[in-house]
Amino acid sequence: MAAADRSGKRLAGGTLLGRRAWLLLAVCAGASAAACRKPQPPSIRPHLARVTGVTPAGIALEVQLEVTNPNSFPLAAEAVEGTLFVANGQKLGSGLAHPRSPIEAQGTSLVSCDVQVAWADLSAIVPLLASPRIPYELRGQLTLGGRTINVSLPFTFAGELDRSELLRAGMRGL
Numbered sequence: 001m002a003a004a005d006r007s008g009k010r011l012a013g014g015t016l017l018g019r020r021a022w023l024l025l026a027v028c029a030g031a032s033a034a035a036c037r038k039p040q041p042p043s044i045r046p047h048l049a050r051v052t053g054v055t056p057a058g059i060a061l062e063v064q065l066e067v068t069n070p071n072s073f074p075l076a077a078e079a080v081e082g083t084l085f086v087a088n089g090q091k092l093g094s095g096l097a098h099p100r101s102p103i104e105a106q107g108t109s110l111v112s113c114d115v116q117v118a119w120a121d122l123s124a125i126v127p128l129l130a131s132p133r134i135p136y137e138l139r140g141q142l143t144l145g146g147r148t149i150n151v152s153l154p155f156t157f158a159g160e161l162d163r164s165e166l167l168r169a170g171m172r173g174l
Contacts, residue, residue, distance in 0.1 A: 040070040042069045042103070042153065043070075044155055045065070046155050046157045047064040047065055047110060048063070048064040052114065054166060057118060058116055059092070059093065059116075059117045060117075061117060062113075063080055063082065063114075063138070064111065067110075069103045069105060069107055070106060073105050073146055073148065075102075075145065076101065076102055077103065077113075078098065078100065078143045078145045079142070080113050080115060080141075081095070081096050081140050082095055083140065085136065085138075086134060087128060087134065088124070090121055091121060092120060092121060093117040097113040099111055133162060134166065135159075136161050137157065139154075140154070142155060
């Protein structure tokens with residue numbers, strides 16, 4: 001028979017006190033494992049890409065990305081880089097922005113920034129101006145930073161530029 005303390009609780013393994021000790025040990029081990037869990041990669045979903053201006057130097061795009069942070073610590077959107085291509089696969093130009101937007105721990109945020117795309121080949125768009133809609137693709141990456149993670153996530157927007165909007169934006173920029 002197992003020994004008992006003054007309160008009458010049994011002390012040997014498998015006893016009430018022994019079960020409490022094992023439960024406490026299991027809870028501590030679980031908490032420790034959760035605290036040491038490897039950071040999870042954030043996810044990104046393209047939300048919006050819109051032309052806001054056209055100048056002789058390039059094209060201005062408003063870019064919005066929805067970022068989900070599954071980690072227990074906050075992140076910050078450090079940089080958005082993008083390269084704009086038109087229907088025929090020709091590169092129009094590239095741009096970079098530094099939004100410095102916070103993404104809360106275990107939260108989702110909309111990262112919004114203006115990317116100034118400098119013309120690399122303005123002549124690539126000229127043959128497309130005969131069409132009322134100009135297909136484009138914006139390929140880029142969002143760089144995130146945080147306490148224990150730094151990562152770049154790729155994104156792609158595909159859509160069509162409206163020729164009249166592009167021309168109006170160009171008139172405002174000239």
